[in-house]
Amino acid sequence: MARPDAVGENMSFLLAELDGQLTRLVSYMQDPGAETAMQLVQRAGYSNNLSARVRKACLAGMMRSKQPEAARLRLQGIDTIARNLDLISRLGRRAVEHAERAERQKLLRTDTYVAPVKLVRKTIARIPEAMETSDSKLAVEIGKSRGQLGVFHDRLFRTYTRDMQGTKHVEDLAHGLLTLNEVFRMGEALSGISEALLSINIGQVVQFDRYFTLRSVLGGGKRDEEVRLQPLAETRSGSAISSVNLRNAKGETVAAVFKDGDRRKVKQERVGVKSWNSVYPGLAPEILSYERHGKSAALLIEHLEGETFEDIVLGGSDDALARAQKALHKTVGDIWRQTRTDEPSEMKSMAQLSGRMKDVYRLHHRFAQGRKSVNGTKIPSFDDLIAMAARREEKIIAPFSVYIHGDFNLDNVIYDAVGKKIRFIDLHRSRYMDYVQDVSVFMVSNYRLQVLDRGTRARISRVATDMHAMAGKFARRHKDPTFEYRLALGLARSFASSTRFVVDKGHARRMILRARFILESALAVPEGKEARFKLPMGMLFSD
Known part of the structure; x- marks a missing residue:
């Protein structure tokens, strides 16, 4: 696809301008002089303005309606290339400024910089071909120049630091280290350009190391x-x-x-x-x-056929949702029965929550409130409630273990309507544990969906409470008397910790208040009476 004229033309001017600047930088390193340095510094506005023009044209192209995703990604990549070209220009000027501050420039060994700066210039000259041909091998070669500059950096760094020992001219050598750092950072900019070219070619933003x-x-396709x-x-x-x-x-x-x-x-x-x-x-x-x-x-x-459970809850028909729920409940119940072991398990939901509250408070500062007193009645902080609930939780252990998903969110469950099958994805946390972990995560992943219309919120509530009903029936059949109490602590954890992913202050506040209500209710139960505890699930999952 052809780029808009303003993008192509200004990119060509930018590349030509930078080539001139790097040529002057080579001349300076061969024979340092104030006049050459001034000529280079005075070109600052040229590359900056040309980079800004390229980026402005890219933004205008991306803002056009009905823009194909490939074209949008290409313009985004060109914007990144322009930014990094301008960065190389600035790094070159700063390298000269540092070198000029040294009183004894011979200590800097500026002639050793000639080869790496020529490498940068030669590498940049290959960018137009890489853009026009979509040649990923060439894009990779551009990125590899960072490693070559790294070798140069390490060698000269050792030389400078060795020379610093036993000399009175440490300040001059310090300017040399600063000069060296600016040239070394040109390699980082070239790596950024390489990543932008690779991203354009494969259709997704990709880091240089991950491309390999x-x-x-x-399988290393023969053609890029x-x-x-x-x-x-x-x-x-x-x-x-x-x-x-x-x-x-x-x-x-x-x-x-x-x-x-x-x-x-x-x-x-x-x-x-x-x-x-x-x-x-x-x-x-x-x-x-x-x-x-x-x-x-x-x-x-x-590749798994079907839709995520989240898509079905939000956009599927009532019949489609009912079929998906039936398949899910059957599959989950069957997994629990087949993988059940007599090994007791601890969920430690309060320990999980305690470790996540810093992230919650970082996003929602108002939740971090200390202890209060109202008419002489002391009200514990949320952190106090977590600590008290953790002590209670230590004494309540699930009587058996099952194999759980570990991150049982709606978008990690896929339903294939044709095959009538449930499939799981994102399984890096799977292990034998208390099944209440999965139940609580699934229920709250419904509630935290940021959809406001009343009909959809009612569907969300039903999906969550239906999962609770299914799990409760399993608990009764397998003689698990503290299921409801452990679930309460799991729900409190999920309601509170999930707020770190919810920017909407109103929705986050409803979730943290539910977490507090659950913890206060659970802590009000006399020790030894946990098996009698019940939560008003309908109220908790309704708005």
């Missing part, structure tokens, strides 16, 4: 254009989830899901999927490929 993981997990991703979601931990179409051995197009991110979290996801396929086959997607690269890793997993 992507290539590995997809074979790697095309369609973004599906972004997790709070920074993992990216995308759909990708591949060709199998028969030449048929096969849909798959690509997930990459922090190596530890992706590994946990892989272990979770494999565990589910061992414990309860058919529930989790199959792993097609797994690769590690540095600190990142990626999974290629089976």
